Amino acid sequence: MNSLGFNKQNKDTKVVIAMSGGVDSSVAATMLKKEGYDIIGITMKLYSQTKAKSSKSCCAGRDIEDAKKVAEQHDFPHITLDYQDKFFSGVIDNFIETYADGQTPVPCIQCNQTVKFRDLLNEAKAMNADTLVTGHYVRRLEDKSNVKLFKAKDASKDQSYFLFATLKDQLDYLRFPLGNYLKSEVRKMAENFKLEVSDKPDSQDICFVTSSSYRDLINKLKPELNIEGNFLDSEGSILGKHKGIANYTIGQRRGLGVGGSKFPLYVVNID
Numbered sequence: 640m641n642s643l644g645f646n647k648q649n650k651d652t653k654v655v656i657a658m659s660g661g662v663d664s665s666v667a668a669t670m671l672k673k674e675g676y677d678i679i680g681i682t683m684k685l686y687s688q689t690k691a692k693s694s695k696s697c698c699a700g701r702d703i704e705d706a707k708k709v710a711e712q713h714d715f716p717h718i719t720l721d722y723q724d725k726f727f728s729g730v731i732d733n734f735i736e737t738y739a740d741g742q743t744p745v746p747c748i749q750c751n752q753t754v755k756f757r758d759l760l761n762e763a764k765a766m767n768a769d770t771l772v773t774g775h776y777v778r779r780l781e782d783k784s785n786v787k788l789f790k791a792k793d794a795s796k797d798q799s800y801f802l803f804a805t806l807k808d809q810l811d812y813l814r815f816p817l818g819n820y821l822k823s824e825v826r827k828m829a830e831n832f833k834l835e836v837s838d839k840p841d842s843q844d845i846c847f848v849t850s851s852s853y854r855d856l857i858n859k860l861k862p863e864l865n866i867e868g869n870f871l872d873s874e875g876s877i878l879g880k881h882k883g884i885a886n887y888t889i890g891q892r893r894g895l896g897v898g899g900s901k902f903p904l905y906v907v908n909i910d
Contacts, residue, residue, distance in 0.1 A: 642674060643814050644781070645769055649675035654814075655763035656772040657755060658682045658709070658717070660702025662829050662836050663774030665709045667816050669832045671772065672713050679766065680717040682706040683759060685726040685750075686847050705836050712834070720762065722754055729753035731847065735861050741889045741909030746845055747801045756809045763812075770814045777802055778818035779810060786810050793821045857885045870897050873907070884909050 645652050654671055658664045658680040671678050682703050703719055710717030730750045737744035755773070763771040776791035777799045788810060791797040805813070817825060829837035845853070858865045865883035872878055879897040881887065887895070891906045 643671075643676070643770060643772075643816070647769075650677060652676050652770075653766075653768045654678045654770055654772055655759075655766060655768040656680050657759060657774075658706040659774070659842075660705035660836065661774070661842060662834070662839050663776070663817055663825060665706070665774075665834050665836050666825050666828050666832065667772060667774045668709060668715070669713050669834065670816060670828065672715050673832075678715050678772075679768070680706060680710045680715060681759065681762070682717070682719050683722045683726075683754065684719055685722055685730075685754070705839070708835060713832075720759070722758065725754055725758050726750070726847075729758075731856075731860075735857060735864075738857060738885045739861065739864055741884065741887065741906070743888045745801075746847075748804060751802055752804050756805060756813070760809060760812060771812055772814045772816060774817055775802065775815050776817055776822070777815050779813065779815050789818075791818045796822045854885060861885075870895070878904070 640646055641649050641652060643652060643654070654676045656664065656668045656671065656678055658668055660682065668678060668680050684703060707717050707719075730746050730753065733749050734744045734746050760771050775798045776793055776796040778789040778791055780787055780789055786807065788799055788802060788805060790799050820828075826837065847856070854865065864885035867883060868881055870878040870881050878900075879895075881895075887906050887909065889906050889909060892903060895904060895906070897904055
């Protein structure tokens, strides 16, 4: 059995690896290539690079080029898939609607559920690949009857939370070779592999917005969420003005801009 859990030689194991252009997926791809696997790198173009709000986001124009350079450096094929429409309908629409419902969205989870582990996974299967590999920090362990997801060795980088909704048939097909490594070890491997991305910063923001620009996106796609209105108490009395429901979530206490109450005020409903 090889390192990915298949009863075949590495050279006969076809691997599709999702490459964001960052250090993690680049190291995973290079590591598997050096182990002799038959690998194909795929980068998803998720949004127009002219709309990218953050230089630290993944899958923007520069990141696609970085992924290509890794593939060229280590001599394996790389393709780019235009998933902009899929990303918009599967992730951004949900992002906006979640804010409309007064909740805080976690688009990375939605992206994994739809674009990565549905659309990209199906693409890998259509290419007759044995597995889809990602650079997530999570461990996948299997026994005779089941396969399970566990926290990564590096607790500070663990991403199992973002994969909690992964289905069994998806998990059967996925592999996460970095789950047993510390981030510092991955950085060191990138240096040893002489990857240009070895010192590239980790992505921090939501890939299609920054912490300050999400309101601009909401204002563009659903401007009614930024219309000012009244804060009402449970009896319908006006407490003050709000700046648009996109700026608040259920349970929020701070930053409401409403004073004069003897008791703490919380957002209990958004209508």
